Amino acid sequence: ANTVATVTITGAGGQIGYNLLFRIAAGEMLGPDTAVRLKLLEIPQGMRGAEGAALELQDSAFPLLQAVDVTDDPRRAFDGVNVALLVGSRPRGPGMERGDLLAANGGIFGPQGEAINAGAASDVRVVVVGNPANTNALIASAHAPDVPASRFTALTRLDHNRALGQLAAALTVPVTQLRDVTIWGNHSATQFPDVAHATAAGRDVAERLSEEMGADAAQRWLAEEFIPRVARRGAEIIEVRGSSSVASAATAAIDHVRDWVHGTTDGWTSAAIVSDGSYGVPDGLVSSFPVTSEGGEWAIVSGLSIDAFAQERIDRSVAELVEEREAVSALGLI
Ligand code: NDP
Secondary structure: OOOEEEEEOOOOHHHHHHHHHHHHHHOOOOOOOEEEEEEOOOOOOHHHHHHHHHHHHHHHOOEEEEEEEEEEEEEHOOOOOOEEEEEEOOOOOOOEEEEHHHHHHHHHHHHHHHHHHHHOOOOEEEEEEOOHHHHHHHHHHHHOOOHOOOHHEOOOOHHHHHHHHHHHHOOOOOOEEEOOOOOEEEEOOOOOEEEOOEEEEEEEEHHHHHHHHOHHHHHHHHHHHHHHHOOOHHHHHHHOOOOOHHHHHHHHHHHHHHHHHHOOOOOEEEEEEOOOOOHHOOOEEEEEEEEEEOEEEEEEEOOOOHHHHHHHHHHHHHHHHHHHHHHHHHHOOO
16 A cells, blocks of 8 residues: 555444445555555444444454544544544434434534544545535534535435436446436435436437336436435335445445545536535535546536426425525524
8 A cells, every 4th residue: 555544434333334444444445555544433322333343343454454543532533534434423313303403413513523623634525424414514614614615525425326226227227337417405305316417328318218118207207206216215225124224325435435536437426515606506505416526626517507397406405405504503503
């Protein structure tokens, strides 16, 4: 390995953390030329889980793994961090109001933002997985005034990958032939999975769907099956599996960081990044866009034509993000 990266994972004792750690240590995220030092952050109740994972990491004798540190102190966890995966969050419990949820997460992501501001490496990259991911990223960023807002992102790659999976099945093409699918907006049920610019083996996806099903049926499939299925896939997984998605969430987080660091090649992907006002998304919101990565920076794909159907759906999801921002602002969390 030529370089060493410090990777911090919060909620490292949880399910997604357990899946992520071994893949990162195996080099799947940063590649075979980068050794990793892992820092596992947990809350006191989660420490035993994280400590157990650390023992198994030792037992795996990963050639790229240089060190593992388990802590419940955010300052220690984010000291020198290059890549931070913020997985641990407060899930919505029974009878919990949205304000309570946002307040509980403000108590987690505010101090983490401060710790990142205090100790992170100058090239730090942050991806938030824990929900409500977009707004948690906004909170962390607001507490890290010395770190560019562009370094705080939220994960919509799982939604993106879910969309690829659905299209690949519907068109009977390998996922590698699909390009330029977009997830817009919030990582929530209001997200908008958009195929208006997508191609399959070089041909327009909408056209190919029309050929397979007929034009009206293709429109209906997109609006009534594809979009809701992708947006509600998390609930479907819970119903079938009996617990929430874990390995696919970890896969998506790895894809997100790998593409951010090493760049995108075939077309664009989706990530929630800070808005520059593009496509009517208010400046400063962390919202999902079509993005490419070059030189270690995300860039929003510009100049796409957006029809009325798409704009209405983008606006609806963005309205939810605006409400979340207003709510955390009213709570004094940003
Ligand atoms: P998981 O590891 O399964 O999930 C972690 C978070 O990821 C959840 O909040 C979940 O939000 C979110 N998430 C986002 N997208 C997805 C997706 N597609 N599928 C599943 N989850 C998704 O949860 P565990 O309960 O197993 O582990 C959480 C750990 O975090 C615990 O060990 C806890 O102690 C720790 N924690 C650590 C904190 C810290 O380090 N400061 C703070 C808070 C908790 P949702 O539930 O909304 O799906």
